[in-house]
Amino acid sequence: MANLEAKDKMSPWQLGLVITSGLLTARLLPTTTLLIRDAQQFGWLSSALAGLLFYFAAYLMIRLGQQFPEETIGEYVPRLVGKTLGFFIFLIFITIPLLNIINCGITITSLYSTFLFDQTPRVILLITLLLTVIYCTLQNWGTILRVIQILIIALPMLYMFYSLIWINFDLLNLLPLWPDNFTGILQPIPYHTDYYPGYEALLVLLPLASRGKISFARAVGWGFLVVTFMYVLGIIVLVGSLTVKTGAMVSTPVIYAMKSVELPGTFIERLENYMITLFFPVTYISMVISYFVVAEGCRKYFKCKDHRTFIPIFLPLIFFVSIFVDNPERHAILIKFSMFLAMFFSFIIIPLLLFLAWRMKGRTQRCPTE
Amino acid sequence: MGSSQHYRFHKLSTVQPNSSTLETLQKLKKLQNLVQQSKVAAANIRQVIKALDKVAAQAGQPFLFSKCLEINERLVRNTLARCDDVKYRTFRAGQAKALLVYINGLTDTNKLETNVIDCLMLVIDSAKYEKRQISKAENEDASKGPHDSFNETLSDNIALVRRRTKDSDLKVEILEIGARTKTSVALLYIDDLVKPGLVDEVRNQLLAIRIDMVILAANIEEFLTNQVWNPFPNVLATERPDKTVAGLYDGRLSIIIDNSPSVLILPVSLQDFMQSVDDYTTRPSVASLIRFSRYISAFLAIFLPALYICVVAYHPGMIPSGLSFFIAELRAKTPFPASIEALLMEALLEIFQEAIIRLPQKLSAAAGVVGALVIGTTVVEAALANALLVVVVATTGLASFCMPSYTFATALRVFRIPALVAAATLGLYGVAIFFVVMIVYLCSLHSYGESYLGDLFDITLLEDWKDGLLRFPAKFLKSRPKRLGTIDKTRKGDTSGKS
Numbered sequence: 001m002a003n004l005e006a007k008d009k010m011s012p013w014q015l016g017l018v019i020t021s022g023l024l025t026a027r028l029l030p031t032t033t034l035l036i037r038d039a040q041q042f043g044w045l046s047s048a049l050a051g052l053l054f055y056f057a058a059y060l061m062i063r064l065g066q067q068f069p070e071e072t073i074g075e076y077v078p079r080l081v082g083k084t085l086g087f088f089i090f091l092i093f094i095t096i097p098l099l100n101i102i103n104c105g106i107t108i109t110s111l112y113s114t115f116l117f118d119q120t121p122r123v124i125l126l127i128t129l130l131l132t133v134i135y136c137t138l139q140n141w142g143t144i145l146r147v148i149q150i151l152i153i154a155l156p157m158l159y160m161f162y163s164l165i166w167i168n169f170d171l172l173n174l175l176p177l178w179p180d181n182f183t184g185i186l187q188p189i190p191y192h193t194d195y196y197p198g199y200e201a202l203l204v205l206l207p208l209a210s211r212g213k214i215s216f217a218r219a220v221g222w223g224f225l226v227v228t229f230m231y232v233l234g235i236i237v238l239v240g241s242l243t244v245k246t247g248a249m250v251s252t253p254v255i256y257a258m259k260s261v262e263l264p265g266t267f268i269e270r271l272e273n274y275m276i277t278l279f280f281p282v283t284y285i286s287m288v289i290s291y292f293v294v295a296e297g298c299r300k301y302f303k304c305k306d307h308r309t310f311i312p313i314f315l316p317l318i319f320f321v322s323i324f325v326d327n328p329e330r331h332a333i334l335i336k337f338s339m340f341l342a343m344f345f346s347f348i349i350i351p352l353l354l355f356l357a358w359r360m361k362g363r364t365q366r367c368p369t370e
Numbered sequence: 371m372g373s374s375q376h377y378r379f380h381k382l383s384t385v386q387p388n389s390s391t392l393e394t395l396q397k398l399k400k401l402q403n404l405v406q407q408s409k410v411a412a413a414n415i416r417q418v419i420k421a422l423d424k425v426a427a428q429a430g431q432p433f434l435f436s437k438c439l440e441i442n443e444r445l446v447r448n449t450l451a452r453c454d455d456v457k458y459r460t461f462r463a464g465q466a467k468a469l470l471v472y473i474n475g476l477t478d479t480n481k482l483e484t485n486v487i488d489c490l491m492l493v494i495d496s497a498k499y500e501k502r503q504i505s506k507a508e509n510e511d512a513s514k515g516p517h518d519s520f521n522e523t524l525s526d527n528i529a530l531v532r533r534r535t536k537d538s539d540l541k542v543e544i545l546e547i548g549a550r551t552k553t554s555v556a557l558l559y560i561d562d563l564v565k566p567g568l569v570d571e572v573r574n575q576l577l578a579i580r581i582d583m584v585i586l587a588a589n590i591e592e593f594l595t596n597q598v599w600n601p602f603p604n605v606l607a608t609e610r611p612d613k614t615v616a617g618l619y620d621g622r623l624s625i626i627i628d629n630s631p632s633v634l635i636l637p638v639s640l641q642d643f644m645q646s647v648d649d650y651t652t653r654p655s656v657a658s659l660i661r662f663s664r665y666i667s668a669f670l671a672i673f674l675p676a677l678y679i680c681v682v683a684y685h686p687g688m689i690p691s692g693l694s695f696f697i698a699e700l701r702a703k704t705p706f707p708a709s710i711e712a713l714l715m716e717a718l719l720e721i722f723q724e725a726i727i728r729l730p731q732k733l734s735a736a737a738g739v740v741g742a743l744v745i746g747t748t749v750v751e752a753a754l755a756n757a758l759l760v761v762v763v764a765t766t767g768l769a770s771f772c773m774p775s776y777t778f779a780t781a782l783r784v785f786r787i788p789a790l791v792a793a794a795t796l797g798l799y800g801v802a803i804f805f806v807v808m809i810v811y812l813c814s815l816h817s818y819g820e821s822y823l824g825d826l827f828d829i830t831l832l833e834d835w836k837d838g839l840l841r842f843p844a845k846f847l848k849s850r851p852k853r854l855g856t857i858d859k860t861r862k863g864d865t866s867g868k869s
Binding site: 011013014017129135146149267269305 | 395684685687688689690691796797798799800802803805806807809810813814821823826827828829830
C-alpha cells in the first residue's frame, strides 16, 4: 500500500528530542559514585560544566554536518582526509554508538539481575533486550521516531519518581558551599561521557531532519539545557539526601537513595524497583538510536539500499562483548575505553574535520572551476 | 462506474534495462511525487472552477442558471459529478424540454410516481424488496445523540448521510464488487476536503478486489489492508450515520456496502477507537476524564493479569508486607503456580464472553449470572484459583468492555496471553519488554500512510492533541485533524454562531 506522505523526515524539534532522549540512560548509575567521590559536594557544578562542554562538541558536529547537507559522516570523511584515514575515522565513529549499546545493555541487565531477580542469568536478560532493540531498529526511521516520542514519556515519570528522594534531603549535607578543590570539580568531567552519550548521532541524523523555524543548534541546545538542569538538580538532591561519604561508597547511589525512601501510608513499597523499571524504556531509546545510527551510517558509507542489512551483522559482536564483560572490573575498563574514545572523537577528530571542511570550502570558493 | 481498469505490470529491469535498481527506484519515487503533486493541482483546479461558477450565481446557488436546458444540465452534472445516487430523467413537458433530477433514497418514489412520473409517462427504478426499517443502533447506543442507525439497504444508508448535510461536495461513487453477487458498494467523501490521492488509492483497492461474493462488510475490510495478520482493526466500522458524517468532515472516506448495516470509515488511528459519540454530548472535562479512563482500561485489559503474576510470583516485596502475606495465604490453598492459575481463569473468561455473545439476549443475562456468581465462587471454593485472581480477571474483562469498539476490544484480548507468558517467564522485566514490543508494533502500523497511533504524543501534531487523549471544548476545535492531510484545514464558521 502506497504511503501517501513521506514520514522519514523530522523537524528540528524532533531532532532535539531524539538527541535529548539518547542522553539519559542507566549508564549514569555506576558513574555517579565516581562523580561524588571526586567532586564531592560540587558534583552538580561538574555536571553543569560537562553539559556546556558536551554541548560545544554537539555544536561542532552540527556545524560540520551543515557543511555537507544531505550527507552523513561516512560519505564526506573520505573526501576530507582520504579513503584509508576516512575509513579509520568512520570505524571510530561507529564504535562509539556500539559501545553505548554494550554499556547500556550491561548496566540495565545488571540492575535487573541484581535488584529484581536475585542473580538470574544475565545472558537471558541480555538476549531478550537485544532482540527487542533489534525489532525496533528494523523499522523505518518514521516508526522509530514515533516509538521515541512515546517512550520518552518515561523520562519525566522517572524524574518525578526520583524527586521523592527530596523527602530525605538535608541542606547540611551540601556544606561547604564554596569549593576549595577546583581540580576535583574538573576531574570527573570526562566521566560525563556516561551522562551525555549518543549525541554523535547528529552526524548521521542531520540529513534526516528538515529545516524549520528553529535552528538545529538551538533545538539540540534546549535538549542539553533540560538534561543538564535535571542532572544539576538531581546531584544536589542526591548528595543532600545521602551525604558525600555514602554516595562515594555505594555502587549505585541513585538506587541506594531511592531504597531509603519510605512513603508511609501508601500502597507502594520497594520504590527502587519502579525506578529500575522506568529506566528500562529510557535506556532502550538510547540503544535503539545508537543501533540505528550504526546501521544507517554503514548504509550510507557502503551505499546500500537499506539500513536493515547491517543490523544482524553487529548483533554477535554486541552480544559477545556484553557477555565477556561479566564482572565490575572488566566493566570499569570498558567504561574507561568508551570515555577515551568518545572524548578523542568529540574533541580532537571533530574539530579537525571541521577545520578541514572549512578549508576545503574556502578553496572551492576561490577556485570554483576545480 | 463499476468498470475496473486493467494495467499491465512489468519488471523494473524490463522498463529500465540500463539502470541500477537504486536509480530506477529513485526515478520511480520522483514519478510518484509528480503524480501526487498533479493530484494536488487537480484538486486546486476543481476548487477554482467551483469558485468561478459561483461568482455570477445568486446567493445559496452553486451557479447561474441559464435559459438553455443543455447548459443547465451540464452545470448540474458538473456540480454533482461523482454522485451516483443522483438520478437524471429528461422528458418533454408540452413543447418544452425538461429535466428531472432527484436523489435516490431521499425522494419518496411513490409520490414521485403519482405526482410526476404518471403524468409524464416516465419510468423510474421500480425494483421492490423487503427491508428492515431504520431502527436504533444495537451496538453503539448513545445516551444523548441521535438514535437512528444504518440498515441493510444501500440507498437508505446513503440517504441517512445525505439528510445530515446539504453539501454538494459530498460525493457518492457506487462500484460493483463481487464477480457473482455484484454487490453495490458506495464510496463517500467530501471532495474539497479529502487528502489528494486518497480517494484514488481506496477506489483502486476496491476495484482490485477479486472475489465472487460480498456478503459482509468484513469481506471488503480485509482487502483494505496489507497487514492481514494484524489483530487491530484498520477501518472503523460503525452503524451510526452521525459518526459517519463527522468522519467525512474530518477528511475521511466512508464505504457503505449493500446488505450490511456496518459502514466503514478510513483512514483511522487508535484514538478513533477510543472515542464515542457521548464524548461530544457531555462536558469537555467529563469527556476528557472518561477518555483518559478508557486508555487506562485498555492498558489494564492487556496487562493486569500479567502484573498480578509479576507481583505474586516474582516481586512480592513491591506491595505492602501485610497484603503480601495475605496473598501468600490465599495462594497456599491452590495447587497451581500463579501463571497456570491465571491462564485457567483467562480461559474461563474467554468462554464466558463467547457464551454471552452467542446466546440469545434473554439467556445471556442468566449466563452472566451463572458465570460471575456460581462459577466465580465455586472456582475459589474448589481451590482452583484464589479470590484475588478472580477479582483481577473480572476487572480485566470489565476493562475490555469499556472500549467503544468491539473489534478493538477483541484485539486487546489477543495480546493478554502473550503478556501473561512474558510475565510468567521474566517477571516485571518481561512485562517491560512486552510493553515496549507492543509500542513498537503499534507504531509500525499504518492506515493509508498515517501512523496508527495518530497524534498520540507526536510533537509535530500538537494541534490534533485537542481532540485525542483529551477532548477540548468545541471553541478550541477549529482545525481538522492535521494528520489526515485535508485540503481545507480549518473548520469554517465561527463557533460563536456567526457564519
